[in-house]
Amino acid sequence: MVNQEKNDLVLDVENIHVHFNTRDGIVRAVNGLNLKLHKGETVGLVGESGCGKSQTARAILNMVPSPGTIVDGTVRLYTKESPTPLELTAFDPEDKTIRRIRGKNIAMIFQEPMASLSPVHTIGNQIIEAIRLHDGLEPAAARNKAADLLGLVGIPDPKRRLDNYAFQLSGGMRQRAMIAMALSCDPSILIADEPTTALDVTIQAQILQLLYRLQNELGMSILLITHNLAVVAATAHRVAVMYMGKIVEETTTEALFDDPKHPYTIGLLRSVPQLDDDDQKELWAIKGNVPNPYATVSGCPFHPRCDKFMAGKCDVVEPNLAEVAPGHKVSCLLFEESGRKRDAAGERIEAREGEGK
Amino acid sequence: MTAYIVRRLLFIIPTLIVISIISFIIIRLPPGDFLTMYMSTLMEEGAEINHELIEALRRQYGLDRPAYVQYSRWIWGILSRGDFGYSFEWGQPVRALIGERLLLTMVISVGSLLFAWSIALPVGIYSAVKQYSLPDYIFTFLGFIGLATPNFLLAIIFMYIASQYFGTGAGGLFSPEYADAAWSFGKFVDFLKHLIIPLIIVGTSGTASLIRITRANLLDELKKPYVEAATAKGLSKARRVLKYPVRVALNPFVSSIGFVFPQIVSGEIIVSVVLNLPTTGPLLLRALLAQDMYLAGSFVLMLAVMTVFGVLLSDILLAWLDPRIRYD
Numbered sequence: 001m002v003n004q005e006k007n008d009l010v011l012d013v014e015n016i017h018v019h020f021n022t023r024d025g026i027v028r029a030v031n032g033l034n035l036k037l038h039k040g041e042t043v044g045l046v047g048e049s050g051c052g053k054s055q056t057a058r059a060i061l062n063m064v065p066s067p068g069t070i071v072d073g074t075v076r077l078y079t080k081e082s083p084t085p086l087e088l089t090a091f092d093p094e095d096k097t098i099r100r101i102r103g104k105n106i107a108m109i110f111q112e113p114m115a116s117l118s119p120v121h122t123i124g125n126q127i128i129e130a131i132r133l134h135d136g137l138e139p140a141a142a143r144n145k146a147a148d149l150l151g152l153v154g155i156p157d158p159k160r161r162l163d164n165y166a167f168q169l170s171g172g173m174r175q176r177a178m179i180a181m182a183l184s185c186d187p188s189i190l191i192a193d194e195p196t197t198a199l200d201v202t203i204q205a206q207i208l209q210l211l212y213r214l215q216n217e218l219g220m221s222i223l224l225i226t227h228n229l230a231v232v233a234a235t236a237h238r239v240a241v242m243y244m245g246k247i248v249e250e251t252t253t254e255a256l257f258d259d260p261k262h263p264y265t266i267g268l269l270r271s272v273p274q275l276d277d278d279d280q281k282e283l284w285a286i287k288g289n290v291p292n293p294y295a296t297v298s299g300c301p302f303h304p305r306c307d308k309f310m311a312g313k314c315d316v317v318e319p320n321l322a323e324v325a326p327g328h329k330v331s332c333l334l335f336e337e338s339g340r341k342r343d344a345a346g347e348r349i350e351a352r353e354g355e356g357k
Numbered sequence: 358m359t360a361y362i363v364r365r366l367l368f369i370i371p372t373l374i375v376i377s378i379i380s381f382i383i384i385r386l387p388p389g390d391f392l393t394m395y396m397s398t399l400m401e402e403g404a405e406i407n408h409e410l411i412e413a414l415r416r417q418y419g420l421d422r423p424a425y426v427q428y429s430r431w432i433w434g435i436l437s438r439g440d441f442g443y444s445f446e447w448g449q450p451v452r453a454l455i456g457e458r459l460l461l462t463m464v465i466s467v468g469s470l471l472f473a474w475s476i477a478l479p480v481g482i483y484s485a486v487k488q489y490s491l492p493d494y495i496f497t498f499l500g501f502i503g504l505a506t507p508n509f510l511l512a513i514i515f516m517y518i519a520s521q522y523f524g525t526g527a528g529g530l531f532s533p534e535y536a537d538a539a540w541s542f543g544k545f546v547d548f549l550k551h552l553i554i555p556l557i558i559v560g561t562s563g564t565a566s567l568i569r570i571t572r573a574n575l576l577d578e579l580k581k582p583y584v585e586a587a588t589a590k591g592l593s594k595a596r597r598v599l600k601y602p603v604r605v606a607l608n609p610f611v612s613s614i615g616f617v618f619p620q621i622v623s624g625e626i627i628v629s630v631v632l633n634l635p636t637t638g639p640l641l642l643r644a645l646l647a648q649d650m651y652l653a654g655s656f657v658l659m660l661a662v663m664t665v666f667g668v669l670l671s672d673i674l675l676a677w678l679d680p681r682i683r684y685d
């Protein structure tokens with residue numbers, strides 16, 4: 001098991017809020033998210049599409065696209081070079097310091113390798129650019145390093161492949177090339193945003209294996225973003241389940257699959273098709289619809305879809321992410337230890353609402 | 358790449374044949390020929406008409422032969438001797454008439470294209486990167502005015518401004534003292550000075566449409582994931598905009614050689630008439646009105662050929678710029 005002592009912390013995301021100010025209203029894409037990443041571990045960030053996973057990743061690199069902004073929260077990066085953490089959210093998105101962090105300390109790979117590579121530049125050109133940008137190598141040395149990287153990620157005949165364009169490679173090879181580009185400056189953190197979603201199932205497994213191997217060899221930390229629980233089961237040490245811009249449950253991968261606590265997590269796990277299930281059983285689906293991005297839900301954001309819904313409580317009191325067992329955090333009123341205090345708060349709100357009527 | 362160029366070059370041959378036939382048909386579309394026009398002019402002036410002489414002329418110029426014979430003779434003359442035929446109205450070989458004017462037309466056309474590019478690229482990039490900023494609105498407004506204003510109107514406005522406020526005429530390509538002089542450094546400088554106004558006038562609408570195209574294309578490209586990937590790599594804004602999306606948005610510029618060119622050539626005709634420029638435009642217009650068929654036909658043919666080669670040039674450049682076309 002990975003050591004999770006405090007001094008192992010490499011990334012600390014605290015109470016991040018990302019809002020998109022659109023003509024139709026404010027989208028709270030990320031709504032008070034907390035996440036920690038330790039050295040050498042893989043954390044899976046799981047949730048339905050639209051729950052804010054990608055925007056969380058962008059917020060970490062301080063590159064939320066307009067009209068989105070980080071309205072609150074801090075991202076701290078711990079490096080070997082400095083005893084105090086670097087507050088990434090404190091910088092202007094175009095600041096030189098944050099640009100040096102991107103690609104050097106924290107690298108990112110994306111869902112669609114084809115679209116994420118330039119259509120009119122060779123693979124080599126793009127990898128060499130990243131190497132030279134951060135390492136300042138001479139062109140020839142950078143080219144050699146780029147070829148080594150392609151070899152490292154399992155691309156055959158790497159020297160020749162450097163001169164290929166994205167459209168000349170298969171989907172799996174493209175994603176390998178993206179990974180090679182991300183690794184070009186030995187990042188301590190790799191953020192992989194749905195790295196296998198656009199790939200065939202057999203290729204998916206290869207890419208996940210590659211990430212697993214690279215992590216063991218290079219000792220980096222990986223934030224693996226996916227909507228697919230099977231992907232995290234295979235690769236993550238810890239899993240954070242996200243719903244409407246927040247973490248609702250966070251624990252080790254084993255605990256998540258063996259003893260899920262949050263009704264949403266339980267629903268997610270039950271909606272994964274299982275081969276050993278008996279054929280008659282229908283595939284389970286979480287009731288209700290994926291929430292409207294403009295909506296703000298009072299109380300627990302999941303309460304309209306929850307089958308453990310407690311009227312007068314879940315729709316009023318907002319639960320906190322709290323530790324319910326060692327290393328197992330859940331944000332659900334069913335588990336709130338300080339339930340009484342919360343209840344009291346709930347009653348106060350109820351009472352106030354009652355007065356209003 | 359070589360295979361691609363060879364294929365495109367081969368494709369040009371049938372295109373040119375069809376174009377030459379169409380040029381010839383267009384020239385012959387109006388009823389009658391140069392001699393009937395000539396006779397009616399004589400009649401209007403009340404002059405005697407010598408029918409025998411007319412018939413003799415008609416035979417001499419082959420106007421009594423079927424159209425395909427006339428066409429074959431004309432094309433054969435061009436291919437074998439570089440002889441574009443004879444201008445009835447001017448009583449001179451077409452080649453002597455066209456020569457320098459064609460060169461001037463090309464100078465104005467290419468110059469206008471360069472003018473359009475040099476304005477449209479930076480303005481288009483700026484407008485896209487700073488979408489909905491005040492300068493973007495101003496450029497958009499000016500661009501639509503540029504698109505909507507007919508060239509001849511611009512020409513008239515410029516002439517008015519030039520004569521009213523600067524006391525110089527805006528017409529012509531040469532000052533009177535140089536008009537018939539041989540080429541010299543002084544004449545060249547004089548020529549450049551006169552060139553500016555026609556370039557602006559002819560290039561305006563092309564500039565305006567290129568700005569719109571660049572802006573729209575770049576806005577599309579800026580949203581593509583590869584730009585975000587470049588950001589995540591740590592590239593500065595200037596570099597990730599200029600290296601990736603602008604490079605992709607450059608394609609319409611190169612294609613513009615193909616489609617802005619004919620637009621510029623036809624715009625040039627009207628502007629040259631208004632500004633009284635010694636280019637092909639005014640001559641073509643007169644030749645068409647007078648049914649001076651070999652002169653008009655040769656003009657239409659040359660302009661079409663220039664356009665075809667413009668398109669070819671743009672296609673080759675595109676293939677060079679964009680590997681997706683090259684490796685097709």
Ligand SMILES: Nc1ncnc2c1ncn2[C@@H]1O[C@H](COP(=O)(O)OP(=O)(O)O)[C@@H](O)[C@H]1O
Nearest residue numbers: 020027029049050051052053054055056067293
């Ligand atoms: N440019 C944008 N304008 C408005 N809303 C956006 C924009 N980009 C993302 N969002 C919203 O942010 C929310 C989270 O998006 P995202 O992080 O991409 O979800 P995920 O990656 O989990 O599928 C979504 O509800 C989406 O509608």
Ligand SMILES: [Mg+2]
Nearest residue numbers: 053054193194
């Ligand atoms: Mg996403």
